[in-house]
Amino acid sequence: MDQITIILYVMLGAVVGMIYSLRRIFILERRILALDVKITKLIGTSKRKK
Numbered sequence: 001m002d003q004i005t006i007i008l009y010v011m012l013g014a015v016v017g018m019i020y021s022l023r024r025i026f027i028l029e030r031r032i033l034a035l036d037v038k039i040t041k042l043i044g045t046s047k048r049k050k
Helices: 003-049
Strands: none
Touching: none
């Protein structure tokens, strides 16, 4: 293997790592949004009962 091949593999690994981390962030963002909707509904229903 020459030096260019090694550099290309390192760059490919970095790109794959970035894509994976963006996917994880997207999944966590969806979970947070769902939790926010649940909390908002819960607060909205508790205010109506008072």
